[in-house]
Amino acid sequence: MELGLVGLGKMGGNMRERIRRAGHTVIGYDRNPDLADVHSLAELVDKLKGPRVVWVMVPAGAATQSTIDELAELLSPGDIVVDGGNSRWTDDEKHAEELKAKGIGFVDCGVSGGVWGLENGYALMYGGAADDVAKVQPIFDALKPEGEFGSVHAGKVGAGHFAKMVHNGIEYAMMQAYAEGWELLEKVDSVTDVREVFRSWQEGTVIRSWLLDLAVNALDDDEHLDKLRGFAADSGEGRWTVEAAIDNAVPLPAITASLFARFASRQEDSPQMKMIAALRNQFGGHAVENKK
Numbered sequence: 698m699e700l701g702l703v704g705l706g707k708m709g710g711n712m713r714e715r716i717r718r719a720g721h722t723v724i725g726y727d728r729n730p731d732l733a734d735v736h737s738l739a740e741l742v743d744k745l746k747g748p749r750v751v752w753v754m755v756p757a758g759a760a761t762q763s764t765i766d767e768l769a770e771l772l773s774p775g776d777i778v779v780d781g782g783n784s785r786w787t788d789d790e791k792h793a794e795e796l797k798a799k800g801i802g803f804v805d806c807g808v809s810g811g812v813w814g815l816e817n818g819y820a821l822m823y824g825g826a827a828d829d830v831a832k833v834q835p836i837f838d839a840l841k842p843e844g845e846f847g848s849v850h851a852g853k854v855g856a857g858h859f860a861k862m863v864h865n866g867i868e869y870a871m872m873q874a875y876a877e878g879w880e881l882l883e884k885v886d887s888v889t890d891v892r893e894v895f896r897s898w899q900e901g902t903v904i905r906s907w908l909l910d911l912a913v914n915a916l917d918d919d920e921h922l923d924k925l926r927g928f929a930a931d932s933g934e935g936r937w938t939v940e941a942a943i944d945n946a947v948p949l950p951a952i953t954a955s956l957f958a959r960f961a962s963r964q965e966d967s968p969q970m971k972m973i974a975a976l977r978n979q980f981g982g983h984a985v986e987n988k989k
């Protein structure tokens with residue numbers, strides 16, 4: 698089938714290649730002309746035969762919103778827009794309504810797999826009406842990993858991004874657990890080769906996983922991670938997971954702690970620990986350390 702793909706960066710570029718390898722035609726548009734097959738969204742829409750399917754793979758938020766706004770003006774009734782970016786699931790209903798007003802269908806799709814997806818396939822979690830999903834199915838089949846699992850119609854519009862958001866919350870907590878264990882191992886004198894302990898865990902253990910394999914890759918590149926600064930950004934998924942937990946009164950202590958650990962990583966000198974030091978000093982006369 699034919700697909701229009703908007704956003705040809707780290708994800709969209711490789712996705713275009715994987716879909717083409719499966720025998721489909723992909724016309725790609727990116728605002729960076731070096732990456733694009735066409736010069737504009739209008740040209741992309743013009744080149745596709747109807748009913749059209751256009752997959753949006755640009756940064757979540759303003760870029761996704763403006764792309765969907767423009768597509769709502771360019772596409773025709775019966776066409777479908779898929780949002781494959783890491784959009785907040787609460788945006789999906791809004792996008793579906795905006796497109797529905799023009800007779801255009803909408804499917805939200807959480808995509809996992811990062812830069813490894815070209816070879817390994819992309820795990821897909823999608824939400825939307827069954828007849829809209831059916832129009833995209835050949836593309837889902839091309840992108841998904843080989844094998845029985847790796848793709849799911851999770852429910853109605855918003856369910857795909859909700860599932861992907863929870864996946865990423867789990868990702869935060871798993872990474873935090875490996876990171877904490879690694880720091881403790883590095884701290885003690887008795888363990889002389891932490892990297893080899895991590896490597897050994899890749900087979901037979903309860904905690905073997907792809908993230909553990911990637912941790913070993915990282916330690917092979919830089920055994921004690923000396924080249925890196927202990928700073929971790931976040932792109933929103935962890936925050937939205939915690940917000941959803943609050944809305945639903947579901948306790949998420951591990952995921953919340955892993956999000957807050959990232960915030961702490963961005964502080965040179967912890968303001969709250971200053972207050973704790975000051976209070977211990979006030980009530981107990983405990984020593985404080987002053988700035989040099």
Ligand SMILES: NC(=O)c1ccc[n+]([C@@H]2O[C@H](COP(=O)([O-])OP(=O)(O)OC[C@H]3O[C@@H](n4cnc5c(N)ncnc54)[C@H](O)[C@@H]3O)[C@@H](O)[C@H]2O)c1
Nearest residue numbers: 704705706707708727728754755756757760782783808811
């Ligand atoms: N990188 C990952 O591991 C990963 C995994 C799953 C999902 N995602 C999501 O996929 C989406 C794309 O991520 P990425 O890593 O490829 O980002 P990226 O920054 O590598 O690529 C984004 C591309 O979109 C283009 N772009 C931005 N605004 C545009 C617009 N208005 N019109 C046309 N093109 C535009 C940029 O020029 C760029 O080439 C994001 O929503 C991201 O959250 C990323």
Ligand SMILES: O=C(O)[C@H](O)[C@@H](O)[C@H](O)[C@H](O)COP(=O)(O)O
Nearest residue numbers: 783809810811865931932933934
């Ligand atoms: O499943 C995946 O492929 C990743 O989760 C992917 O979606 C991306 O790398 C995250 O957006 C990073 O999220 P943070 O920037 O919040 O860590």
